[in-house]
Amino acid sequence: MKSRAAVAFGPGKPLEIVEIDVEPPRKGEVLIKITNTGVCHTDAFTLSGDDPEGLFPVVLGHEGAGIVVEVGEGVTSVKPGDHVIPLYTAECGECLFCKSGKTNLCVAVRATQGKGLMPDGTTRFSYNGQPLYHYMGCSTFSEYTVVAEVSLAKINPDANPEHVCLLGCGVTTGIGAVHNTAKVQPGDSVAIFGLGGIGLAAIQGARQAKAGRIIAIDTNPAKFELARTFGATECINPKDFEKPIHEVLIEMTGWGVDHTFECIGNVNVMRSALEAAHRGWGQSIVIGVAGAGKEISTRPFQLVTGRTWKGSAFGGVKGRTQLPGMVEDAMKGEIDLAPFVTHTMGLDDINKAFDLMHEGKSIRTVIHY
Numbered sequence: 340m341k342s343r344a345a346v347a348f349g350p351g352k353p354l355e356i357v358e359i360d361v362e363p364p365r366k367g368e369v370l371i372k373i374t375n376t377g378v379c380h381t382d383a384f385t386l387s388g389d390d391p392e393g394l395f396p397v398v399l400g401h402e403g404a405g406i407v408v409e410v411g412e413g414v415t416s417v418k419p420g421d422h423v424i425p426l427y428t429a430e431c432g433e434c435l436f437c438k439s440g441k442t443n444l445c446v447a448v449r450a451t452q453g454k455g456l457m458p459d460g461t462t463r464f465s466y467n468g469q470p471l472y473h474y475m476g477c478s479t480f481s482e483y484t485v486v487a488e489v490s491l492a493k494i495n496p497d498a499n500p501e502h503v504c505l506l507g508c509g510v511t512t513g514i515g516a517v518h519n520t521a522k523v524q525p526g527d528s529v530a531i532f533g534l535g536g537i538g539l540a541a542i543q544g545a546r547q548a549k550a551g552r553i554i555a556i557d558t559n560p561a562k563f564e565l566a567r568t569f570g571a572t573e574c575i576n577p578k579d580f581e582k583p584i585h586e587v588l589i590e591m592t593g594w595g596v597d598h599t600f601e602c603i604g605n606v607n608v609m610r611s612a613l614e615a616a617h618r619g620w621g622q623s624i625v626i627g628v629a630g631a632g633k634e635i636s637t638r639p640f641q642l643v644t645g646r647t648w649k650g651s652a653f654g655g656v657k658g659r660t661q662l663p664g665m666v667e668d669a670m671k672g673e674i675d676l677a678p679f680v681t682h683t684m685g686l687d688d689i690n691k692a693f694d695l696m697h698e699g700k701s702i703r704t705v706i707h708y
């Protein structure tokens with residue numbers, strides 16, 4: 340079939356809106372009509388060429404919501420007409436990782452997904468006969484996309500897709516990192532570096548966890564108003580201080596912060612976030628994505644004196660079993676999604692969404708088809 344899509348033909352190039360060919364779903368696959376998709380910084384990361392798994396030409400997008408059109412052989416968990424959210428972290432329920440009870444990092448389709456292909460090692464997308472790669476197992480920048488059955492969460496059909504698409508990545512990542520990865524407890528102090536979609540979601544999660552001080556940090560003070568709305572108790576701009584931000588935070592808190600979250604993708608900030616963590620028990624959660632070759636470093640003494648450094652993917656959330664409940668929470672108002680949607684636009688304008696993000700003028704732009 341034919342599908343309108345925003346295709347990245349090369350790193351650093353604007354997306355081109357073209358009509359691509361989409362093959363039918365094969366065994367264990369599902370054809371979806373995407374209704375809405377967010378534009379996340381990770382899309383920009385891959386488009387920049389910094390992603391070691393970045394392949395071109397590719398249909399990007401991984402923060403979407405849609406409706407099942409057709410299912411391939413053997414698919415039983417969804418049927419045509421079902422409302423779904425594609426998952427860039429699948430949940431097969433059978434692999435070592437799904438069965439471990441320790442992680443959400445399912446590996447069922449991760450290897451082929453990282454090569455921009457479907458589980459059988461082939462692509463369903465082409466343009467004028469030229470194969471196009473899939474992206475993060477989702478490719479929500481195509482109106483019609485094919486994903487693996489294990490990469491789909493079936494959700495309440497009454498949910499607003501313009502909002503719940505954000506549970507496909509950013510909001511789930513931030514909220515989940517607080518509850519699942521850090522396990523923030525009532526009264527704990529929290530510092531969140533970077534107030535984009537992920538950082539603001541982490542603030543919302545910290546408020547849900549009844550954290551004490553919630554210190555929001557960004558070099559763009561325009562982000563502070565929304566941070567306060569979500570529950571930040573203090574907002575600080577590193578540019579306002581002569582000394583390093585971790586020294587500022589230690590002065591503010593005495594011995595450091597119980598939990599810090601890096602929601603930027605800057606390895607230098609990751610170091611600051613660790614070194615701002617509380618002596619003896621503080622933990623720093625890396626959420627931000629940094630490009631190939633980037634490494635983090637700190638003195639071993641920082642760890643010897645009780646700090647823990649860990650990472651979080653998709654907020655530790657198991658998408659097929661847990662995302663439907665988060666959609667219900669959003670429908671009950673227990674997760675506030677509307678404030679994240681600062682812009683909406685049609686697919687033809689998707690390059691403006693990237694510009695707005697880079698200019699710091701948006702939190703999430705949601706594309707509608």
Ligand SMILES: NC(=O)C1=CN([C@@H]2O[C@H](COP(=O)(O)OP(=O)(O)OC[C@H]3O[C@@H](n4cnc5c(N)ncnc54)[C@H](O)[C@@H]3O)[C@@H](O)[C@H]2O)C=CC1
Nearest residue numbers: 380381533534535536537557558602603604627628652653
């Ligand atoms: N681990 C995971 O599962 C996921 C990771 N990510 C990653 O999380 C990061 C954040 O994503 P978004 O919120 O969409 O990005 P964004 O670009 O919307 O927000 C980043 C924020 O950091 C601020 N910032 C930049 N440099 C700073 C500095 N030196 N100090 C303080 N603030 C600074 C910017 O002003 C902006 O407000 C990205 O690296 C993205 O790739 C995104 C989704 C899931």
Ligand SMILES: N[C@@H](CCC(=O)N[C@@H](CSC=O)C(=O)NCC(=O)O)C(=O)O
Nearest residue numbers: 379381390391392449508628629652653
């Ligand atoms: N291909 C990238 C992967 C970067 C990364 O860490 N991705 C996050 C999700 S970011 C979503 O917006 C993640 O959850 N990774 C887990 C995984 O299985 O990839 C690179 O190689 O840098």
